[in-house]
Amino acid sequence: MTMAYDKAEWHYEGDFPEGLDEDQGFVHTGMYLGWIIDNNLYSKEFKEVSSNEITKFKNSQLSGTEIYMNWDGVLASDMLSKEGNDFTKDYYDSGTYFEDYADLFPDVNSVYEVNDTSDNYNIVKNKLNERFKEWKSE
Secondary structure: OEEEEEHHHHHHHOOOOOOOHHHHHHHHHHHHHHHHHOOOOOOHHHHHHHHHHHHHHHHHOOHHHHHHHHHHOOHHHHHEEEEHHHHHHHHOOOOOHHHHHHHHHOOOOHHHHOOOHHHHHHHHHHHHHHHHHHOOOO
């Protein structure tokens, strides 16, 4: 059974800052999806459907957020490999990712104000690499 880890609409239809573009509700999960792609933790099915987008992402022509938008703002278990799912259940689904994400950007009023830039993605990617390494050593 497919499980949704996150949906952008849960954010922009929830406790979301007034006047902020709904697209900002995609950014935090889009960066996570970008990291999944960077680490080849996606499923065969995701690769079959998104091979062009994966190539563009790896060539810095498309962001993880843009790919997440193309998937209707849904991060689901069938998009991830077994290892990707195991890590996502322990880290993302527990809420730790969102806490880490907020800690990485203390200068914004809301985590939804973080811009989808390569610099910000690299900040997130470094934290995710650290967490993944810790998780693998457990």
